[in-house]
Amino acid sequence: MATTETFPELPLFDLQLDKQDLYAVAQTLRSGWLTMGPRTEAFEDAFAAHLGARHAIAVSSCTAALHLAYLAAGVGPGDEVIVPSFTFVATAAAVVYCGATPVFAEIASRARPSLDPDDVARRITPRTKAVCVVHYAGYAAQADRLRELCDAHGIALIEDVAHAPSATLAGRALGTWGLAGAFSFFSNKVLSVGEGGLLCTDSEEVAEFARSRRSHAMTSGTWERHRRQTDTYDVVGLGYNYRIDEPRAALLLSRLERLQDDVARRRELTLRYRALLADVEGLIVPFEDADVPDSSCYVMPIMLERDGDHQAQVSSRLREQGIQTSIFYPSIHRFSAYRERFPDVSLPITELASRTELTLPLYPHMTHADQDRVVAALAQALAP
Amino acid sequence: MSNWRVPLTDVAMPEQDVQAVLDCLRSGWLTMGPRTAAFEAALAAYVGAPHALAVSSGTAALHLACLAAGLGPGDEVIVPALTFVASAAAARYVGAEPVLCDIRGNNGAGGYDLNIDVEDAARRITPRTRAIVAVHFGGYPADLPALRALCDQHELVLIEDCAEAIGARLPDGRQVGTVGELGAFSFFSKKQLCVGEGGMVATADEDRAERVRLLRSHALTSSTWDRHRGHDPAYDVVDIGFNYRLDEPRSALGLSRLERLDADIADRRALVRAYRARLAGLPGLELLWDEQAVELGSHFFFPVLLPSREERDRFRERLAASGVQTTWYPALHTFSDYRRAGAAGELPRAGEAADRHCALPLSITMHEATVEVVVELVRAALG
Numbered sequence: 001m002a003t004t005e006t007f008p009e010l011p012l013f014d015l016q017l018d019k020q021d022l023y024a025v026a027q028t029l030r031s032g033w034l035t036m037g038p039r040t041e042a043f044e045d046a047f048a049a050h051l052g053a054r055h056a057i058a059v060s061s062c063t064a065a066l067h068l069a070y071l072a073a074g075v076g077p078g079d080e081v082i083v084p085s086f087t088f089v090a091t092a093a094a095v096v097y098c099g100a101t102p103v104f105a106e107i108a109s110r111a112r113p114s115l116d117p118d119d120v121a122r123r124i125t126p127r128t129k130a131v132c133v134v135h136y137a138g139y140a141a142q143a144d145r146l147r148e149l150c151d152a153h154g155i156a157l158i159e160d161v162a163h164a165p166s167a168t169l170a171g172r173a174l175g176t177w178g179l180a181g182a183f184s185f186f187s188n189k190v191l192s193v194g195e196g197g198l199l200c201t202d203s204e205e206v207a208e209f210a211r212s213r214r215s216h217a218m219t220s221g222t223w224e225r226h227r228r229q230t231d232t233y234d235v236v237g238l239g240y241n242y243r244i245d246e247p248r249a250a251l252l253l254s255r256l257e258r259l260q261d262d263v264a265r266r267r268e269l270t271l272r273y274r275a276l277l278a279d280v281e282g283l284i285v286p287f288e289d290a291d292v293p294d295s296s297c298y299v300m301p302i303m304l305e306r307d308g309d310h311q312a313q314v315s316s317r318l319r320e321q322g323i324q325t326s327i328f329y330p331s332i333h334r335f336s337a338y339r340e341r342f343p344d345v346s347l348p349i350t351e352l353a354s355r356t357e358l359t360l361p362l363y364p365h366m367t368h369a370d371q372d373r374v375v376a377a378l379a380q381a382l383a384p
Numbered sequence: 385m386s387n388w389r390v391p392l393t394d395v396a397m398p399e400q401d402v403q404a405v406l407d408c409l410r411s412g413w414l415t416m417g418p419r420t421a422a423f424e425a426a427l428a429a430y431v432g433a434p435h436a437l438a439v440s441s442g443t444a445a446l447h448l449a450c451l452a453a454g455l456g457p458g459d460e461v462i463v464p465a466l467t468f469v470a471s472a473a474a475a476r477y478v479g480a481e482p483v484l485c486d487i488r489g490n491n492g493a494g495g496y497d498l499n500i501d502v503e504d505a506a507r508r509i510t511p512r513t514r515a516i517v518a519v520h521f522g523g524y525p526a527d528l529p530a531l532r533a534l535c536d537q538h539e540l541v542l543i544e545d546c547a548e549a550i551g552a553r554l555p556d557g558r559q560v561g562t563v564g565e566l567g568a569f570s571f572f573s574k575k576q577l578c579v580g581e582g583g584m585v586a587t588a589d590e591d592r593a594e595r596v597r598l599l600r601s602h603a604l605t606s607s608t609w610d611r612h613r614g615h616d617p618a619y620d621v622v623d624i625g626f627n628y629r630l631d632e633p634r635s636a637l638g639l640s641r642l643e644r645l646d647a648d649i650a651d652r653r654a655l656v657r658a659y660r661a662r663l664a665g666l667p668g669l670e671l672l673w674d675e676q677a678v679e680l681g682s683h684f685f686f687p688v689l690l691p692s693r694e695e696r697d698r699f700r701e702r703l704a705a706s707g708v709q710t711t712w713y714p715a716l717h718t719f720s721d722y723r724r725a726g727a728a729g730e731l732p733r734a735g736e737a738a739d740r741h742c743a744l745p746l747s748i749t750m751h752e753a754t755v756e757v758v759v760e761l762v763r764a765a766l767g
Contacts, residue, residue, distance in 0.1 A: 011612060015412040022406050025633070029402045032395040034573035034580040060440055060581065063602075063627035089602050089621050096624045187414035187631070194414040194631030195440065216443070216469050217721065225711070226391070228704070232712070235469050235719035238476055241443035245573070245580030247405070247633065312618070326611065327618065335621035337603060 009322035010370055012299075013188040014363045017255075024254035028247045036215070036223045040249040044198075046256055050166070051173040053181070053200040055207035058249060059214055062162045062184030062197035064242035066094035068213055069180040069199055070130065072206040073156035075100045079129040081158075084115045085332045086350045087134040091160050092332045096341075100129065104333045104345050107136075110284050110303045110353050114141035121149055130156040133178070137328065138190065138296035139287050140169035143177035150178070158182070163298035165191045166263045175200050180210075185252060190266070190296045191259050193248045214242040265364040266297035269371065273300050273360070276375040282306060282382045300362040301328055303353060304382070311356055317381035318358075323374055326359040389707025390758055393574040393685075394747040404640035408633045415631045416601070416609045423635040424584075426642050431550075431559045433567065433586035435593035438635060439600055442547035442570025444628035445583035446474035446517070449566040451599055452585070452592040453541040455480045459514040464500040465715045465734035467519040471545045472716055474568075475517070483508050484717055487521075489733030495674040496689060498737055499526040506534055515541040520549035520560050522743070523576070523684040524677050528554055528563040541565050546586075550577050551649045551682035561586045571638055576652065576682055577645050579634040600628040651748045652683035658752050659686055659744065662759040668695065668766045672741070685711075685743040693739035700742055702765035708758055711743045 028039055040058050048056035059065050075081055077099035083091050085104040092102040106119040115133050131150055133141045143159060150157040157178030161167075164174045165183055175181025180203075185196035199210050215221055217239030220230040270292050277285050284303040287295070304310050315325045331354040332338055333345035360374055408419055420438050428436035439445050455461060457479035463472045465484040472482035486504040488497035498521045505516055516535055518526045528544075535542040542564035546552070550569050552560045561567025566589075571582030585596045601607060603625030611619075630638075656678055660671055670689040673681070690696035700710050715738035716722045717731055745758055 007613065015414065017409050017412065022409055025409060026402050026406060029397050029405060029637075032397055034395060034578065061627040061629075089604070089625075090627065093602060093624055093626075097626075192414065194633055195627070195629055216473065218469070226388075226709070231700075232714060234714075235716075235721050237721050238473060239469075240473075240477075241441040241470065241581070243441075243581055245634075247580055248631075251409075324612065330618065332621070337621045337623050341624075 008319070008324035010324065010361045010374060012324045012326050012359065012361050014365070015187060015192060016365055018258070021251055021254045024250040025247050028250040033246060035245045036221050036243055037246050039246045039253060040244060043249040043253040043256070046253060047198060048200065050256065050259070051176055051200055053173070053176050054202045055200065055204070057199045057207060057210045057214060058244045058252075059197045059199060059242040060244055061195050062160070062182050062186065063090040063094060064240070065182035065197040065199040066090060066132070066158070066160060067097050068210045068242065069158045069182050070094055070098050070100070071213060072209045073130045073158060073179055075129045078127065080125060080127045081129060082120050082123050082131045084134050084350070085345070085347050086113055086136065086329055086353055087160065087332065088162065088329060089332050089335065091132055091134055092338065102342065103128070104347060106347050106349050107353060109349060110356070111286055113286055113301070113353050114139065115146065117142050117145040117149055120146065124153055124155070128153070128155055130158050132158040132160055134160040135164040135167060135174045137286070137301050138163045138167050138298035139291050140167060140174055140294060143169055143174065147177050162189065164296045166259050167296040168294045176202065179203060180206055190263060190298050191252065191255060193251045193255070196244050196248050196252065213237065213239040215239060216241065262364045263296050266362065267292050267295065269362060269366055270295070270297040270300060272368065273362070273371060273375070276371065277302065280375065280379045280382065297362070299328055300360040302358055302360060304356040304358065307352065307355055311358060314378070314381045315358060318377055321377040323377055324361060327354065327357055328359045330354050387707070388709045390709065390745045390750070390754060392709040392711055392743065392745050394749040395573060395578060396749050401637055401640045404636045405633050408636035413632060416607050416629055417632050419632045419639060420630060420635040423639040423642070426639055427584055428586070430642060430645070431561050431567070431586050433562050434588050435586065435590070437585045437593060437596045437600060438630040438638070439583045439585060439628045440630055441581050442568060442572060442583040443470040443474065444600070444626070445568035445570070445585045446470055446543070446545060447477045447626070448585050448596045448599055448628060449543045449568045450474050450478045450480065450515070452566055452587070452595045453515050453543060455514055458512060460510060460512045462505050462508055462513060462516045463716070464519050464521075465717050465731045466498055466713060466737055467521060467545065467716065468547065468713065469716060469719065470547070471517050471519050472722065480514070483513070484722070484731060486731045487734045487737060489737060495677070496670060496672045498522065498672060498687065498741070499524060500531070501733070502527055502530040502534055509538055509540070513538065513540060515543055517543045517545050518564065519545040520552055522687055523549045523552050523682040524673055525549065525552045525554060525560050525680050528560070532563050543568065548575070548684035549682055550575070551645055553680045555676075555680065562588070565589060566592060576649055576684060577638065577641055579637045579641070582630050582634050582638060599623060599625040601625060602627060648748050649682045652746060653678060653681070655746060655750055655752070655755055656683050656686050658755040659759065662755065663688065663762065666763065666766060669762070683746065686746040687741045687743045689737070689740045690742060691740070696740055696742050699765050703761060706761045706764065708761050709745060712738065712741055714738055
């Protein structure tokens, strides 16, 4: 295997950290306090302010944030949560953690591959406890319409904002439209740290619940005891270890300062990609130029017009040219684990999108020459 | 902030550890890559287990161990009542029921022992029992030969909770975590080997290792790292998995610190011996375990016993007033959420030990002189 391994010249994502980021981590390590301390608090405050949310709770991953968000919404055995299938598997897996059933709903179209509110409405039953909307690739889904729909049915709206830490809908930050928003700081994300996530909410109750369950539902932590605020503790429910640690909080806090600049650069590159791709035959480029200024532009998705085994072929031709692509996303309901548990799900638009999507390289320090190379290679790969 | 004269624990962070993390950050590859693979290989060699899987925490390690043990709804898992809550919570994550059992206490040779009482565990076995979670409390090894025999006799899976015990040994030289089918370790900030948040599952069983590897990362058949290295972008999801991955900066830190682990444990043991020599025979204070346990243990914390809860609480208040931070572990059945898992009357020794013990400061930043300071303040607090 090792002999055939090649690192792509143009990877899907690439991460460059600044000196200031390294310094922040080094100072934290040298302080000797590594878990749940002043840096985590400072990052939470800064991120809440960035969003305009009342509470931000940093956790170990977006998966953990989704789990806590569903639990906070009261999701439990016998309940249903409506989720897209055109997303990373965690959106649905966290529903299963709660003992509930994920009910998969359609995306609107390949040109706008976000949850279709009309299809969501059709799937609401008396057992529906929540809807989770994913802001795919960093572009706002119809959170406003979904919010109205959820309010009308008395169910919770959860936002999977893994892709969208700096994006808006009607001027309001994504992640603040529902009961709770779940962010990801995974290494390939817009704001990345390695492994990490965050739950935001305006609800005091949800915030308190998430803080408690993030650390084993203990009534006090090591940090409070170190500061002599309290002595012992009780355990008041079934909690988890979903804590982030101080070095990661310090790195996030440092990188948050440049988030707006990084996103601005992503937007510029995305608009340039869109202009270049407009001349390439055989493609649908999701979303519109007008959406870009409000998006965090996490990835650059394209859809191949032609169906069939074309996707693997184009991906492999690009790989031969040193260009890495990915599929965002295979349909969750088609994975073996989900077919076994939740059979007979049919979502034609989602399935077509999964069969035809390719994600092109995009990262803030990508050059125009890199982009030109990607687009030229793609045009060649698509040529008959 | 804290203004403790002697804090309960402290973390030493030599510059080589800091540089290892910075090198990793400069590389730009932050998740599931070469550093995690190297850390896992080094951990496997250190513990003497064929497989070591790095995960996000000791709790995650216990959860994955329960899954790799095949535990599920309807199963009972025997867990000692004197431990950190994760030992029991992990069973509940998979829908199983933790059945609390008592600790040995002063019930036998070897000094007062805070570890699981194997005879009491045997009494709690029912047809639904599937596993025992053996905790090596504070870094002192539990009676693994007896636990192994009991589990073999009843066809139970033995899960070793080594969250406080990396580097602890059996009399025959084997490391804890290798006698059970699965060993769960923690790299939390206060532990002998610490990275912030982190953990590991050790196992000799190829299938169980594969299951842990799969479930730690959403049961994906290929990882971001595989795809980065040119593997096909397509993947399947073959089970309900989790995000329990450890990232590369933490693996780099763990790998750097692992080099000093044996020396650090030796330092901790020397501090414990210094404490014991000075505290032995003090009226109103009882030492735990014995010299053999001290020799085999890896010394996460150093607990002593006071005559009663009232005296323990007063002792702790006096030490706090003189700037010495201490702690104690509540027994699980006294937590609001665990009252139904075991009544106080059924767990007399765990309840008594929880009321009477007190952990004194212990960290490798301490010196024998620090021990002397603490001992003087202990004497004053007892007086």
